[in-house]
Amino acid sequence: MSESYDAIVLGAGAAGMMCAATAGQLGRRVLLVDHADEPGRKILISGGGRCNFTNLGAAPDRYLSANPHFAKSALGRYRPQDFIDLVERHGIAWHEKTLGQLFCDGPARQIVTMMAQECARGGVTLLLGHPASAIAHGDGLFRVTIAGRDHTAPALVLATGGPSIPKLGATGFAYDVARRFGLSIVQPRPALVPLTLGPEEALFRELSGVSADVAVKSGKTAFREAALFTHRGLSGPAMLQISSYWQHRTPIAVDFLPDQRADWLVAEKRAHPRATPGAVLARHLPARLAAALADRLALSGDMANAPDKMLRAAEARLRAWPFTPSGTEGFAKAEVTAGGIATSELSSRTLEARRMPGLYAIGEAVDVTGWLGGYNFQWAWASGRAAGQALAEEAV
Numbered sequence: 568m569s570e571s572y573d574a575i576v577l578g579a580g581a582a583g584m585m586c587a588a589t590a591g592q593l594g595r596r597v598l599l600v601d602h603a604d605e606p607g608r609k610i611l612i613s614g615g616g617r618c619n620f621t622n623l624g625a626a627p628d629r630y631l632s633a634n635p636h637f638a639k640s641a642l643g644r645y646r647p648q649d650f651i652d653l654v655e656r657h658g659i660a661w662h663e664k665t666l667g668q669l670f671c672d673g674p675a676r677q678i679v680t681m682m683a684q685e686c687a688r689g690g691v692t693l694l695l696g697h698p699a700s701a702i703a704h705g706d707g708l709f710r711v712t713i714a715g716r717d718h719t720a721p722a723l724v725l726a727t728g729g730p731s732i733p734k735l736g737a738t739g740f741a742y743d744v745a746r747r748f749g750l751s752i753v754q755p756r757p758a759l760v761p762l763t764l765g766p767e768e769a770l771f772r773e774l775s776g777v778s779a780d781v782a783v784k785s786g787k788t789a790f791r792e793a794a795l796f797t798h799r800g801l802s803g804p805a806m807l808q809i810s811s812y813w814q815h816r817t818p819i820a821v822d823f824l825p826d827q828r829a830d831w832l833v834a835e836k837r838a839h840p841r842a843t844p845g846a847v848l849a850r851h852l853p854a855r856l857a858a859a860l861a862d863r864l865a866l867s868g869d870m871a872n873a874p875d876k877m878l879r880a881a882e883a884r885l886r887a888w889p890f891t892p893s894g895t896e897g898f899a900k901a902e903v904t905a906g907g908i909a910t911s912e913l914s915s916r917t918l919e920a921r922r923m924p925g926l927y928a929i930g931e932a933v934d935v936t937g938w939l940g941g942y943n944f945q946w947a948w949a950s951g952r953a954a955g956q957a958l959a960e961e962a963v
């Protein structure tokens with residue numbers, strides 16, 4: 568005997584809970600499954616424990632995807648304000664930190680509790696602590712075996728995320744199931760991830776712990792945020808952001824003087840001829856970083872001794888300091904996975920697979936990856952909502 572539902576949602580993370588709650592509240596009988604013992608583990612540790620649950624600027628151009636238009640439909644129908652309304656209905660206090668990033672005032676667990684309550688309101692059956700050991704399809708029904716029992720439904724939603732941070736239970740399971748049903752996958756890669764530097768950049772690795780406000784560029788993409796030097800390379804919001812766009816073996820350019828006007832070093836020479844270049848840089852940059860940069864630029868003696876031409880060349884270097892990362896810290900440290908189930912396989916309105924009716928994919932499992940700062944949760948909520956509504960529209 569198998570237990571039958573209208574839909575089975577695999578993965579009780581942000582996207583899966585939103586999808587299950589939506590479909591359940593619209594009258595569908597939904598089974599929500601996770602191999603972890605509790606739902607929403609990534610939500611719990613997100614945003615430094617305060618969950619950066621959305622971003623006021625969540626527009627489609629802040630997402631990476633092989634099809635930059637794909638996310639428009641879902642994001643347009645479930646906006647940051649919709650999630651804020653939900654958070655406020657649950658009495659959760661929040662604040663804007665910076666750059667449109669909204670965080671809970673209290674612990675991130677409030678968001679998990681809220682989503683669990685929304686699932687309960689929709690009568691969702693939650694099955695935790697067991698992986699799906701087999702998935703089959705026949706006679707218009709998906710059959711999922713969990714802990715030795717079969718569960719069937721005409722709709723199956725893949726909401727198991729991507730493989731970033733495996734120690735939290737993250738897997739490439741969604742890709743395996745999608746491939747089995749003939750869907751193609753855009754090569755998954757770590758994103759929002761620290762970059763590593765090779766031995767030739769040892770000087771900078773010695774700056775471990777130093778951070779500075781920089782502008783960083785890779786190709787045509789640039790971010791203005793804090794960068795952090797680590798014992799392995801480069802981290803901090805600016806570097807995590809650029810990592811999603813970085814291509815292996817290409818340089819990134821760091822502007823250490825984003826606030827200084829052109830010819831700043833020459834003006835400093837006129838104003839402070841007896842200062843050392845290191846001391847001039849240290850007025851705007853952390854002392855250890857200023858010293859390392861002055862050393863690399865071979866600027867010694869007083870400012871007065873440096874010809875204007877040399878100072879202009881040094882300034883040009885400081886405005887586009889090239890680093891060629893040796894790699895990234897990989898999926899173990901990546902906040903998200905870029906790539907995933909190809910958007911060309913899915914309807915942007917319903918997130919249903921075109922060539923496998925009844926199969927849906929949402930959240931991070933799909934080839935849609937947001938910037939740092941609440942954008943990834945907004946995609947998880949919006950895609951979960953879109954699929955949940957579609958499940959309720961389907962005649963089952």
Ligand SMILES: Cc1cc2nc3c(=O)[nH]c(=O)nc-3n(C[C@H](O)[C@H](O)[C@H](O)COP(=O)(O)OP(=O)(O)OC[C@H]3O[C@@H](n4cnc5c(N)ncnc54)[C@H](O)[C@@H]3O)c2cc1C
Binds near residue numbers: 583600601943
């Ligand atoms: C440290 C960290 C901090 C982050 N902070 C933020 C933030 O503040 N703001 C933001 O927008 N984004 C943040 N992110 C990214 C965000 O967490 C993800 O983009 C988001 O959780 C994706 O939601 P999802 O539901 O698609 O996948 P997930 O939240 O990863 O959920 C997938 C679920 O599927 C389950 N699962 C996996 N494999 C299986 C399987 N084989 N069988 C059954 N269940 C399975 C997992 O246990 C998990 O519960 C952060 C990520 C990390 C790692």
